[in-house]
Amino acid sequence: MDVERHEYDVVVIGAGGAGLRAAIEAHALGAKTAIVCKSLLGKAHTVMAEGGIAAALGNVWPEDNWKVHFRDTMRGGKLLNNWRMAQLHAQEAPDRVLELEEWGALFDRTNDGLILQRDFGGHRYARLAHVGDRTGLEMIRTLQDHAVASGIDVFMECTLRHLITDGQRVAGAIGYWRQSGGLIAFGAKAVVLATGGVGKAWKVTSNSWEYTGDGIAMALEAGADLIDMEMTQFHPTAMVWPLSVRGILVTEGVRGDGGTLKNSKGDRFMFKYIPDFFRADTADTEREADAWYEDKKNNRRTPDLLPRDEVARAINTEVKAGRGTEHGGVFLDIASRRPADYIRRRLPSMYHQFKELADVDITKEAMEVGPTLHYIMGGIRVDADTAAATVPGLYAAGEVAAGMHGANRLGGNSLSDLLVFGKRAGQAAAEYSKRTPAPRADDAQVGAYAQRFAAPFERGGTENPYAIHAELQDTMQELVGIIRRRDELEEALARLERLRARAARAGVKGSRVYNPGWHLALDLENLIAVSEAVARSALVREESRGGHTREDFPKPDPEWGSKNVVTRRRDGRLVLTTEPLPPVPGELRALIGDDKPGEKVATGSEPAIVGGKE
């Protein structure tokens, strides 16, 4: 089959916040740049981000600065973060947010006309620049319009699926037009992966169909290192009922704006789950927690806004202990705590979403919520300053990259991550493209990949790709979920092998024109490859930390707290090792504090509660 060919200096794969920001930067620096995305422009996952962009602007609390943001990020990540990424992120996020304003973004305002900031989990001060609860839409549209006005070439509804290499370095990428089914290959000096995560491997997820782990799988195939693939984030609050909306996100902004979690007995249970590591920063009475919203100097933060891993585990434990709601969640109540017009103004899309999809008026009654797979902290190993992966010419930014968030990402730190490291990746890729000779895209590789795209049509397979996908989602949900165990992870790996064999027999009906069954048959390879990396890494890390909770190793282990789990593909198989984290320099260590997360976490396997209460 014919392959359409293009040549660029820099090809950016993915048009969410990181991809758009990277493309804008590379183009501005004079690199011939293309941006390639699976959906229509402006529909990427960034559009769904709700609560806000974390940046220490200091508009609401002048006490805030990058050092406090850095500390919050490192502690929220249970100290597994790449310190240099966390530092750059905290230092540069304010400039990246202000830059959006230069490009036309309209954030909510303070009384004196500056960007308003809201409270979020794990952030010491109100820090999130936002637009009601549709911040992601504002961000992606601003970047989209800026990219289009800059004249960057955009290839929409185009899936790039394999990297082409020239010896050890990247030479381009190959994939297909979703609309026509025609094949398309890009020769490129540098490729920026900005493809997001792999949420579609789980059944209950806030992620869209696009989240099939493409960038992670492509990097793995090209020989790049992954780190900390076991670190997956279950966002504590998603809709749980009706069934068809299970997993749809409920913004942390509900709690940031005064909402509180309650179990079926009406108890504000988060007070029972305050770990020692956050005790000094967290209110231990309802009175102090409620007073904190107005007076942060004399009160500590409500435990409803502990980092997401803590809240998700607490909800899981409450439900397992029989204190959940009828539909297996807990209550999130803002109705009894804030006036209706305030709720509608601050949380318009939550109001709309519950009213339209669940017949619940959140200004009058509590929401039912439970955890949903939301994000992966693990991913492609990158150099902090340049976002370079370990394969020359390959860069990664946003969710697909790893290190920035350690073992757990704080809410609001994702949008800022996209901007800070999107820009850095775009810049580094453009600079690299100027000093490197054009690589040769090997025709044999292109031909071999073209065959693989055709295979589902030609092999006469009988397996239904949708059924295989559903079984994969069940497997990851049941066995590589919020709480993990050795035997279950081993079982998951065995099932993944069987699913891989079945996926190789997936059959496709119809033509190549806009054929979702064919697309899914191809996506399954990525989903299964990345799921295996997650399960294997989860098996290796024998401790509980952040987004990785082992029932059989329920405590954080200081030894493991200084190591990354590294995954590589060698001779067609995954090889896992551990490597020491880069040590934090002394002056930054002082900002973080000397204590380490230490006590057992709530796995829900026993009714006993951590934190010494009840």
Place this chain on the structure above:
Amino acid sequence: MTTETVAREVRMKVWRGDATGGEFVEFAVPSDPGMVVLDVVHRIQATHAPDLAVRWNCKAGKCGSCSAEVNGHPKLMCMTRMNEFAPGEEIAVSPVKSFPVIKDLVTDVSFNYEKAKTVPPFKPKPKDPDGKRRMYQEDVERVQEFHKCIECFLCQDVCHVIRDHEDNKRSFSGPRMFVRLAALEMHPLDTNERIDLIRAQHGLGYCNITKCCTEVCPEDIHITDNAIIPLKERVVTAHYDPLAWALRRIRRAGPASPAPPGPQSKEFAAPTPKPPSA
């Protein structure tokens, strides 16, 4: 609307075909509580028609991907609950009409992206002397309404100027672009000039304010009242107020606007070569 508790079987007709033609095909699948039309389409895909083409992303009314016509009404499939239909009521899902079909429920919406390229970008005025930007909530709020647009293009789908007259697409950009242009024109910091273009290139005058766009907007943007009519007023002020017109001419010292001073009503009438049929 009722809250369902028991699963039932649903039947749905889905338009299947491509640019050369097609037909409705009926499917029967089990229904779960709370299902939306998009869930049923996905279930049909998974169990009956693996190559059924449909766009979607967020499944929560935030991305604007899954636009279609449900029993002829332009809707987001992800926000259309199955319990809006009486048991046994026929449900027919078809692609939006104003854009060429690619396959099944997927249409070629590139028209919108091409028009977007012709919009002069945001150009902010200088910062305050202390290097900050100050805007007040009441000033940004009216533009924030326009920024709610999720680009589902349902407003484009129902706009008579486009829907009934393919030829008009060349000289008319449609309600989505007017919302975008209004957002830029009313942005408290913007200084760029677009009024001539809005009239001459984007065809604002073709709109005869039937408000169909406003009615279908899933984000409840008051497209006609808050975006289109104020833009029409600005065009009128710029082109038909003799003083404003002369000032603009002097200021720009370039080729004059092609519009001579004339009666106001002309701009508000629909000068469409082929008037809308309904």
